[in-house]
Amino acid sequence: MPxxxxxxxxxxxxxxxxAAAVWAVRNGLSDGRTDQRAEDAFEDLGEGLALHRPLDRGVDGVRQTNxxxxxxxxxRWNGGGVEVDAGLMARVRIRRL
Structure with missing residues (x-):
């Protein structure tokens, strides 16, 4: 039976x-900060998903993926509307010891 x-x-x-809400309340939310350099970088992002590995970051056992x-x-709906602008930047860096 399906x-x-x-x-x-x-x-x-x-x-x-x-569960995420309970975790956030239990662990407390820290005071964030706004970095204008990061805000400018978010504005320069193109729409869609991108994944790359910079060549200048891959030396001496360091690998980085961005x-x-x-x-x-x-x-939009009858009473108005909203504009949603969501951005995400991530960096994963792995170093050999």
Whole structure:
């Protein structure tokens, strides 16, 4: 008998959001800071997903991979709308000891 995935996915999503909220409250949220250089870098991101390994970072046992993503959408409905601009930058650096 096939298992309906939609109710399971909805339950998993709700419980995941709840678990993240409980974790954030329990561990306390730290005061963040705004770095204008980072804000400018987010504005320069192109829309979509990009992954690359810079050649100048791959020396002496160091490997680095960079990833960027940006999503810009305008959502409209009868009473108005909102513009969503989400950006993500990540760096993973691995060094041999």
């Amino acid at each position: 298992v309906p995935l939609r109710p399971i996915a909805v339950f998993a999503l709700r419980s995941g959001i709840l 990833a960027t993503a940006r999503l810009r959408r305008t959502l």
